[in-house]
Amino acid sequence: MKEIDCRGKACPHPVLMTKQALEGLIEEEVILIVDNEAARENVERFAKSQGCAVTTEKRGPDFHLRLQKVKSGEDHKAVREKRDGANVVVYLNSRFLGIGDEALGSILMRSFLKTLLELETKPSRLILINSGVWLSSEGSDVLETLKTLSEKGVEILSCGTCLDFYGLKEKLKVGVVSNMFTIAQALLEAERVVRP
Amino acid sequence: MTCILLFQSVHQVMKAEKVLKERGMAVDLIPVPREISSDCGVAIEVPAEVSEKALCFIGERGLSCVECYQRGDGGRFEKKQ
Numbered sequence: 001m002k003e004i005d006c007r008g009k010a011c012p013h014p015v016l017m018t019k020q021a022l023e024g025l026i027e028e029e030v031i032l033i034v035d036n037e038a039a040r041e042n043v044e045r046f047a048k049s050q051g052c053a054v055t056t057e058k059r060g061p062d063f064h065l066r067l068q069k070v071k072s073g074e075d076h077k078a079v080r081e082k083r084d085g086a087n088v089v090v091y092l093n094s095r096f097l098g099i100g101d102e103a104l105g106s107i108l109m110r111s112f113l114k115t116l117l118e119l120e121t122k123p124s125r126l127i128l129i130n131s132g133v134w135l136s137s138e139g140s141d142v143l144e145t146l147k148t149l150s151e152k153g154v155e156i157l158s159c160g161t162c163l164d165f166y167g168l169k170e171k172l173k174v175g176v177v178s179n180m181f182t183i184a185q186a187l188l189e190a191e192r193v194v195r196p
Numbered sequence: 197m198t199c200i201l202l203f204q205s206v207h208q209v210m211k212a213e214k215v216l217k218e219r220g221m222a223v224d225l226i227p228v229p230r231e232i233s234s235d236c237g238v239a240i241e242v243p244a245e246v247s248e249k250a251l252c253f254i255g256e257r258g259l260s261c262v263e264c265y266q267r268g269d270g271g272r273f274e275k276k277q
Contacts, residue, residue: 103210107238111227141225 006043007035007062011160012181014039015046018067019181022050025069032065038160038169040065042179088123089190090116092132097196109135112196113145117152123194125155125186126175133162138171146174157183199247200273201240201254202228202263209238212254212261219253221246231273232265241267247276 004021006014014034021030034040040063044054053068096105097112113135116122126149128136135142136158150156156175163169163177187193203209209225216223221242228237242250244266254261265273 104206107206107210107225110225111238115227 001029001031003031003033005033006039007033009034009039011038011042012179014043015179015181018043018046019050022047022052022067022069029066029068032067033062034065035062037063038177038179039063041177042160042182045176046182086121086124087189087191088121088194089125089127089186089192090123090194090196091127091129091187092135093129093195095131095134110142110145113142113149116154117145117148122149122152122154124153125157125190127178127183127186128156128158128162128175129183130159130162131166133158133166133168133172136172136174137163137166137168138173140173143173150174157186159183197244197269198241198267199244199250199276200226200229200232200265200267201242201247201250201261202232202237202265203239203259204262206238208259209240211257212240212259215253215257215259216240216242216250221250221253223250229273232263 002021004017006017009017014032018032021032032043034043040056043065044056047054047065047067051070053070055066057064057066094105095109096102097108098105126146134140136146136156146156157178158172158175160169160177160179163172169177201212203212213223213225224241225238226241228239247264251261251264264276266276267273
């Protein structure tokens with residue numbers, strides 16, 4: 001069985017390597033080896049999004065992920081498109097809304113997110129980049145709002161590099177750690193990207 | 197049940213929020229509900245049982261709430277003052 005060693009590779013390489021490994025793979029298996037929790041999560045999520053069954057085994061400091069392709073990529077893409085309907089992505093690249101006074105920007109961001117809760121049309125994803133990741137981390141005053149949005153099916157993706165930069169990796173409280181590969185793909189596949 | 201406090205300006209809202217948080221109150225900033233006003237604005241939401249106390253704390257600092265609404269169970273708003 002094919003084994004791919006992603007140990008020591010920085011994000012988003014493990015996901016890119018997974019993508020390459022899965023291309024052309026139909027009802028076969030591949031083992032991916034990663035050496036950290038963030039890579040494990042990202043690879044697992046990506047593989048699942050591609051219609052794979054994933055079983056993880058912890059071996060010492062490493063994770064061995066067995067990816068079994070159960071559906072061909074084409075089928076899965078069709079299913080995903082159907083499910084998504086209106087695929088709207090809200091892209092927040094700062095913890096503040098708008099440019100100007102930061103205290104005001106912070107209030108406006110709270111108002112914006114609360115209003116999303118009230119509106120019937122919900123985005124499919126919320127992408128948090130740069131200081132935007134403070135919103136999903138411990139101490140944020142919009143955590144409850146984000147949790148409710150998440151419960152209502154909004155996928156909340158926080159940039160892993162950004163969490164790392166601000167020392168928030170252990171403090172993420174809602175949604176998942178993501179990587180540039182997933183984020184760029186989500187932006188490109190979106191029907192509309194909203195950048196308030 | 198909660199009470200929604202409206203102020204003259206966003207600056208007053210920010211000051212009032214600070215005062216109430218210093219007093220350890222569970223306050224939240226919310227966009228002013230559409231049913232109350234069509235203006236863009238933010239308001240302070242406090243648990244109804246402590247709204248009187250909140251108004252006192254705010255008053256002590258020379259801030260005044262312009263209007264106060266009570267949010268009922270059905271989500272309807274009732275003007276208190």
